[in-house]
Every structure is written in C-alpha cells, then in structure tokens.
Amino acid sequence: MSGPSLSIPAKASGAVRILHSADWHLGKTLAGLTREEEHLRWLDFLLSVIQQSQADVLIIAGDVFDSANPPQSAQERYYTFLSRVYQQTSCEVVVIAGNHDSPAQLEAPKRVLQTLRVRVVGTVSENPEDQLIPLPSASSPSVVVAAVPFLRDRDVRTGQPGQSAAEIRAEILEGIRARYQQIADAAHRCYPGIPVVATGHLTIDGARATDSEREIHIGGLGAVSHEIFSEAFSYVALGHLHVAQQAGGRESVRYSGSPFPLSFSEAGDIKELRLIDLRNGQVQHNEAIEIPLQRYLIQLHSCRADLTQKLSSFNPPTGDLETWVEVVVADPVAGENLFEVVQEASKDKPWKVVRVLGQKAQRTPSISSKPESAVESSLLEHPAEVFQIRLQSEEGLSDEERSSLTLAFQELISLHREKQREAEETAAANATTAKTPGGKKAARSTVAENTGAAQ
Ligand SMILES: [Mn+2]
Structure with missing residues (x-):
C-alpha cells in the first residue's frame, strides 16, 4: 500500500x-x-x-x-x-x-x-x-x-x-x-x-x-x-x-x-x-x-435548479481509489428520475455517484391507516408504550416473563430500526418516482442509485 x-x-x-x-x-x-x-x-x-x-x-x-x-x-x-x-x-x-x-x-x-x-x-x-x-x-x-x-x-x-x-x-x-x-x-x-x-x-x-x-x-x-x-x-x-x-x-x-x-x-x-x-x-x-485515506466519500448538496451546473463544476478530492459521491437534492420534483439526471450530468467524471437522495424524504410510519385520535397518534411514535398496554391486557404471565418480554421487545425495536435504515437505503436504490402529495402514503422523494446489486 x-x-x-x-x-x-x-x-x-x-x-x-x-x-x-x-x-x-x-x-x-x-x-x-x-x-x-x-x-x-x-x-x-x-x-x-x-x-x-x-x-x-x-x-x-x-x-x-x-x-x-x-x-x-x-x-x-x-x-x-x-x-x-x-x-x-x-x-x-x-x-x-x-x-x-x-x-x-x-x-x-x-x-x-x-x-x-x-x-x-x-x-x-x-x-x-x-x-x-x-x-x-x-x-x-x-x-x-x-x-x-x-x-x-x-x-x-x-x-x-x-x-x-x-x-x-x-x-x-x-x-x-x-x-x-x-x-x-x-x-x-x-x-x-x-x-x-x-x-x-x-x-x-x-x-x-x-x-x-x-x-x-x-x-x-x-x-x-x-x-x-x-x-x-x-x-x-x-x-x-x-x-x-x-x-x-x-x-x-x-x-x-x-x-x-x-x-x-x-x-x-x-x-x-x-x-x-x-x-x-x-x-x-x-x-x-x-491511516491514509484510500477513498474519499463526499456529499454534494444542491437544490434542483442548480443541480446540473453544480455537478458539472464539481471537483472533489481523489484518493488512490475512485471518489464516491452522494448527491442530496433539497427539493426533488415528484415523478422525475433524478438518478438519470445526475448520471447524465456526471458522466465522464473521474468520480462516481453512488446514491442520490431527496432531502424531503421522510420516514414513513409503517402503519398505513390514519390514527383515530391524537392519543393514538402519539402512541404510534412510542411502540414501547403500546407494547406495555398490550402486555398489561395479557393474563397468566409471571412478572419475570413480563420483564423478559419487555426487554426482548426493546431489543426488537433496536433491530427493527437498524433494518428500517437498511430498507430505506434499499428503497432509495430502487425508487424512481415519488408518490403524489395527498396520497395515502407519505410522499417519498425521488431517489435512485446506479447499481442493481442487492444489499
Ligand atoms: Mn459495534
């Protein structure tokens, strides 16, 4: 080396x-x-x-x-x-x-x-x-x-x-x-x-x-x-x-x-x-x-209007290995294949765009039905509390079983959050269009990546 x-x-x-x-x-x-x-x-x-x-x-x-x-x-x-x-x-x-x-x-x-x-x-x-x-x-x-x-x-x-x-x-x-x-x-x-x-x-x-x-x-x-x-x-x-x-x-x-x-x-x-x-x-x-850096990872932030110009003048540092770039667009346009736009604007460059993200992408609640009340809405953000309520309604469990179930649930939440992050990366790789505003699911911005490799 x-x-x-x-x-x-x-x-x-x-x-x-x-x-x-x-x-x-x-x-x-x-x-x-x-x-x-x-x-x-x-x-x-x-x-x-x-x-x-x-x-x-x-x-x-x-x-x-x-x-x-x-x-x-x-x-x-x-x-x-x-x-x-x-x-x-x-x-x-x-x-x-x-x-x-x-x-x-x-x-x-x-x-x-x-x-x-x-x-x-x-x-x-x-x-x-x-x-x-x-x-x-x-x-x-x-x-x-x-x-x-x-x-x-x-x-x-x-x-x-x-x-x-x-x-x-x-x-x-x-x-x-x-x-x-x-x-x-x-x-x-x-x-x-x-x-x-x-x-x-x-x-x-x-x-x-x-x-x-x-x-x-x-x-x-x-x-x-x-x-x-x-x-x-x-x-x-x-x-x-x-x-x-x-x-x-x-x-x-x-x-x-x-x-x-x-x-x-x-x-x-x-x-x-x-x-x-x-x-x-x-x-x-x-x-x-x-430790000498072999590959630079660089983020490029842009609004949609400046994107092409920013990409053409972008000149990130280069190590021994090709620089990888993540492009974050502040205001993606629904329905546009942003990844293609970025690819076109950055072809023949000595660096590689590995991911394109729309900054407005929000975490989507996994429960699709609309909460009935404010109470329910706040509970959806606190799955541990929902679990406790459910656990209280369960009969025939010893206190020891309850505490180990609680702990197991906390472990699951941690793992789930990790999986969710991974899934978001994968979704970011696959999604090419955003949902229209007002649809049942929360809008997700246009995101894409240049590789078909599974994660
Ligand atoms: Mn660790």
Whole structure:
C-alpha cells in the first residue's frame, strides 16, 4: 500500500507495544457497493505498521465483521490477515466480539487460532479470571489483557420479577460496572504489579457517534460512564463508536474508531490506529498513527435548479481509489428520475455517484391507516408504550416473563430500526418516482442509485 511514510516513536527496551484498532466491519457494503478493496488495503497497511513498529500485541476491540454471518470473502480476508501476522511478525493478537459479531461464529476457530498466537473472546465467563490473557505467557507476563467483549443482558444481570424499565436499566449499568471491577480485582490478585489493558465494546456517556453504529447497548438501554473503568487499568481499548476519541476526558480510555469511513457521515473524520507503549507499569506513549485515506466519500448538496451546473463544476478530492459521491437534492420534483439526471450530468467524471437522495424524504410510519385520535397518534411514535398496554391486557404471565418480554421487545425495536435504515437505503436504490402529495402514503422523494446489486 502506498502512503505517507510513518512516524512511529522508537520503542524503548523493556517496553510493551500495543496497537489498538476496532470496528473493521469486514463484509460491509455502502449503497450496495463492496468495500473489499478498502479492507484489503487497510489490512496491508496494518500489517506493515505491526512490522515497522515491532508491536507486541494487536487488540481488535469488536465488530471485526459486519454481520453474524459474514460473507466468505470477508472471512477469507480475516484469516489470511491473521496468518500473515503469525508468519511475518511476532505480534500477539487479541480479538473480542462486538455487537455485530456472532460470539459463536467468532469463537468457533478459537483453538486453531490460539496456535497462531491469536486469542478470541466472544463471551464472558462466570469466573472473571477467564477474561485475563497474560502476554506473552502466563509464566512471565509483561502485560495482562482483560478481554471483555460486547456484554449482553444475560452477561450482567439475572433479572427479578416485576421490574420497571428504569430498574432494568439501572441493573444493567451496575452489572457492567461490577463485571469490570471483578475483572480488575482478579487481575490484581493473579498478576500483581503487571500492567492491565482492558477492552470493551459499548457506548460511553458523552461520546460522539455517527450514523453507522447500531444505537444499541443491551436493549437500547443506553450508555455507561467512563467511571466504571478502574484506575488500575493502564489503558482501555474500546470499540463500537466509529469516531476516534477519548472517553469521558480520560486519555487512557479511548475509541480507536473505524479504520476508514464506513458511511458518508464519517467522511470528514481522520482515521487512526492507536499505539500504546507500557514501560515499568507506566504509559510511555499513547499516540495516533494516522491511516491514509484510500477513498474519499463526499456529499454534494444542491437544490434542483442548480443541480446540473453544480455537478458539472464539481471537483472533489481523489484518493488512490475512485471518489464516491452522494448527491442530496433539497427539493426533488415528484415523478422525475433524478438518478438519470445526475448520471447524465456526471458522466465522464473521474468520480462516481453512488446514491442520490431527496432531502424531503421522510420516514414513513409503517402503519398505513390514519390514527383515530391524537392519543393514538402519539402512541404510534412510542411502540414501547403500546407494547406495555398490550402486555398489561395479557393474563397468566409471571412478572419475570413480563420483564423478559419487555426487554426482548426493546431489543426488537433496536433491530427493527437498524433494518428500517437498511430498507430505506434499499428503497432509495430502487425508487424512481415519488408518490403524489395527498396520497395515502407519505410522499417519498425521488431517489435512485446506479447499481442493481442487492444489499
Ligand atoms: Mn459495534
């Protein structure tokens, strides 16, 4: 991979060097287009950084894959990368599961991967000591990785009958905090004096998100405080949010962010890999290694009248790979095939329009009948309340069943919102005409895309 020459700090003797990355989302597409070329280049870059920096440990803090059943090409890329790290470096790898990963899918090759110096942690165990990975070995560790994956409801609480949503939420937050504390205590007990680096895949209060993360912790129950992480952790390597940032103002609690922009909302971000050196129990270096951008994602905003002129004079930056453009038209004309208009105006350009959106596109309520009253109308916006009313009318359920049904419903809403977003992308790809105003369905603006590939 070509790119700027890297500025990597010298590694002091006796230092342990850790690289922190997350949210690769192997197998992800954008507007139906594969990101394989970017993933390939990213992994080549990462391998060269591991080699040049003489890293001892690579942490991948979740969302290795974009889905629980990743395409075979994505799996092939992952395993090829891990085997190259094993063959060409002496770096150890720790992988945890994120919310997009299937813990079982990720852990299936766990034993084989262990022979390649790769540790995979998909789930948490009852015994906190099981999360501890002493590296390079248990007999003479120089660092302990407290490998905590994305935590699910069953990992952090048992659930009591008759709990309100607020009580469930409080219990989940307390459960996550207690988990991390138990693991910090276990590390101190088992490996006194050895620096501990923790991992996590969650949302920290106050952190900046983009629209490509699933807004979900357990059942969408929100963010945790950075204070759950013991000061005994030298560093906390987080995944889930795609913007590289520190969490809660603590330099030692960080998101590495995704390695390249996964959506147009991440287009302006600088992407990085984090380098941490630990020496004599102290953090000696905690620095970003900037990842060269391969493909620019650029949005072009225009009103309909200026569209053709704007497209003809549009001159976006170009990386090694063709620039992808999303065109957003503020006032689309009903019935017009805007995508054809955009295609015609941008042919022979060195960039590619991958999506055309009408800005007036509104989310359409999925229930088509008109609400009878204002009360019903407001309930339609709050499906959780509708569910509670329905649940109250159901007889013969224990309190425990009620609270687990409530939680399951919250999970479903989160998943449904994600699916809805995906469906909107697909609809945007297929729709070419808008409904006429005054029709039964809410008007949807003209949207189209240039590929027939299924998402
Ligand atoms: Mn995630």
